[in-house]
Amino acid sequence: MPLLKEDTHAQQSKLAEYCKTGVKPDLIGVIQENLHHYRRLVFNIGIDTIETAYPITYRFLPDEIWDKLVYDFYAEHKCKTPQVWRMPMEFYEYCVEKDIQAKLGYRFLNDLLYFEWLEMEVHTMDDIAYPPIKTEGDWLNNILALNPEHKLVKFTYPVHMLAATELEGKAGDYFLLMYREKESGRVQCMDISILYAYILEQLQNGATLQEILTEADTLFQINNFEMLKEHALNFVNDLKQREFILGFLNT
Amino acid sequence: MQLKDNKHIGIGFRKDFSEELLASDILKPAFIELAPENWIGMGGYWKKQLDKAAEKYPITCHGLSLSIGSPDDLDLDFLHKIKKFIKQYNVQIYSEHLSYAKCDNAHLYDLLPIPFRKDAVKHIISRIKQVQDVLEMPLAIENVSYYTPVAAEMDEATFISEIVNGSGCNLLLDVNNVYVNSFNHKYNAKEFITKLPLDKVAYIHMAGHEQISDTVIIDTHGEAIIDPVFDLFEYTTVLLKPVPVLLERDFNIPELEELQGEITRMETIVSKTWKKEHAIA
Numbered sequence: 177m178p179l180l181k182e183d184t185h186a187q188q189s190k191l192a193e194y195c196k197t198g199v200k201p202d203l204i205g206v207i208q209e210n211l212h213h214y215r216r217l218v219f220n221i222g223i224d225t226i227e228t229a230y231p232i233t234y235r236f237l238p239d240e241i242w243d244k245l246v247y248d249f250y251a252e253h254k255c256k257t258p259q260v261w262r263m264p265m266e267f268y269e270y271c272v273e274k275d276i277q278a279k280l281g282y283r284f285l286n287d288l289l290y291f292e293w294l295e296m297e298v299h300t301m302d303d304i305a306y307p308p309i310k311t312e313g314d315w316l317n318n319i320l321a322l323n324p325e326h327k328l329v330k331f332t333y334p335v336h337m338l339a340a341t342e343l344e345g346k347a348g349d350y351f352l353l354m355y356r357e358k359e360s361g362r363v364q365c366m367d368i369s370i371l372y373a374y375i376l377e378q379l380q381n382g383a384t385l386q387e388i389l390t391e392a393d394t395l396f397q398i399n400n401f402e403m404l405k406e407h408a409l410n411f412v413n414d415l416k417q418r419e420f421i422l423g424f425l426n427t
Numbered sequence: 428m429q430l431k432d433n434k435h436i437g438i439g440f441r442k443d444f445s446e447e448l449l450a451s452d453i454l455k456p457a458f459i460e461l462a463p464e465n466w467i468g469m470g471g472y473w474k475k476q477l478d479k480a481a482e483k484y485p486i487t488c489h490g491l492s493l494s495i496g497s498p499d500d501l502d503l504d505f506l507h508k509i510k511k512f513i514k515q516y517n518v519q520i521y522s523e524h525l526s527y528a529k530c531d532n533a534h535l536y537d538l539l540p541i542p543f544r545k546d547a548v549k550h551i552i553s554r555i556k557q558v559q560d561v562l563e564m565p566l567a568i569e570n571v572s573y574y575t576p577v578a579a580e581m582d583e584a585t586f587i588s589e590i591v592n593g594s595g596c597n598l599l600l601d602v603n604n605v606y607v608n609s610f611n612h613k614y615n616a617k618e619f620i621t622k623l624p625l626d627k628v629a630y631i632h633m634a635g636h637e638q639i640s641d642t643v644i645i646d647t648h649g650e651a652i653i654d655p656v657f658d659l660f661e662y663t664t665v666l667l668k669p670v671p672v673l674l675e676r677d678f679n680i681p682e683l684e685e686l687q688g689e690i691t692r693m694e695t696i697v698s699k700t701w702k703k704e705h706a707i708a
Binding site: 192195 | 464465467468469470471472473474475491492493496497498502505527529530531532533534535536537539540541542544546547549550553574575576577578579611643645
């Protein structure tokens with residue numbers, strides 16, 4: 177049998193709901209003129225957290241649209257995470273679920289929000305153990321060791337390259353490599369082609385460059401292995417310079 | 428709890444000044460306090476900063492989202508993450524607010540007032556015991572500031588005392604919150620303190636606040652501590668055994684010299700009353 181009586185639970189629920197919606201509750205024994213402080217304090221924490229996480233979207237959307245979006249999110253959504261800094265991820269998921277981009281007529285909104293969240297996620301995500309590496313090896317036939325703290329993402333709009341005001345009409349296939357530098361913790365972004373995205377994806381899966389390029393030569397109908405190899409080695413070398421490719425996996 | 432340099436006053440570890448704190452000796456806290464919610468599962472730059480801080484200072488934890496007064500079930504998965512964090516950083520004190528921040532499966536990320544009622548007392552006692560069983564250490568609960576009571580059937584001091592005595596937990600006495608509540612609800616702060624189970628006080632919080640009208644003070648942690656709160660602190664320390672004391676400053680962060688000034692002032696106060704103590708049990 178629950179120790180908390182239904183009426184006490186109801187009083188707590190009404191106050192919590194008021195903080196979410198701003199609709200005045202019927203509560204027992206409250207100081208009416210002070211009640212609004214709770215709504216204000218709760219709502220301000222939510223707004224500050226979301227605006228800090230999505231500064232580009234916040235600046236891009238007209239104030240009245242942004243305010244309504246945040247208001248609706250707080251009123252309709254039940255935040256699940258106990259960690260407030262992770263809450264903006266739920267804001268993104270809410271916008272996707274409610275198809276806000278279609279309602280507002282900004283077809284790139286989901287990509288923009290995800291890009292902004294991703295930057296925060298890569299910066300803060302839990303440390304991932306680096307693989308054992310060796311510095312000497314064969315670029316084509318050894319498995320390459322990658323910085324494990326990265327995300328490889330496909331976007332429909334080039335949200336990582338253009339200002340939000342320039343995105344309309346730019347739909348296509350865009351690939352972004354985002355990774356965290358080991359020592360500084362800084363987040364780096366690289367726009368890459370679909371071919372290089374494919375190569376990276378296969379490297380992640382543990383294939384050798386020779387295996388990947390043999391497949392890619394046919395898959396992308398290049399039919400010029402030597403040229404493909406030259407470009408791929410340049411790409412890999414660039415990633416090595418950027419310390420994204422760490423060396424050769426020491427198995 | 429062994430404190431740095433046998434002093435008593437710590438400071439809330441904020442990202443805003445973490446670099447300066449770690450790189451200089453302007454601030455000389457005996458320990459640092461952090462909210463585990465803000466650090467659990469975080470890697471990269473901030474994890475490195477946290478690890479550096481843990482090498483330099485003892486750590487206490489002050490939770491935000493356990494929601495001990497919630498009608499909802501306890502989030503045991505989250506509680507186990509806290510336990511792991513506490514062990515990892517050798518945390519000696521874990522405290523939470525006597526309030527609720529989650530209701531009907533929605534987190535609100537702020538502290539709402541619990542109805543001061545008998546059934547709420549029993550409910551919270553049961554939850555505190557559950558938390559202490561999982562963590563295998565005592566929980567310290569903090570008296571929170573509140574701007575309105577809700578459906579109260581007893582006074583605040585009785586509510587707090589019954590929970591502390593019934594659960595066997597410790598009390599985190601927030602002196603600023605007593606001051607804020609005594610102003611907002613027009614009671615005598617010193618009398619209120621004497622009604623609390625002072626033998627259970629394991630930790631003290633001190634902070635600044637903002638008076639926004641003739642009748643309301645908001646507990647902001649964004650201002651310097653005012654003299655009447657220092658006076659109430661001095662009054663309180665005479666009644667207590669030595670415990671760690673925390674300066675909370677979460678917003679509107681001033682130069683570190685100013686924060687150190689507040690730490691020094693509190694250290695001077697406790698050195699008069701707790702002068703013979705070197706370590707805090």
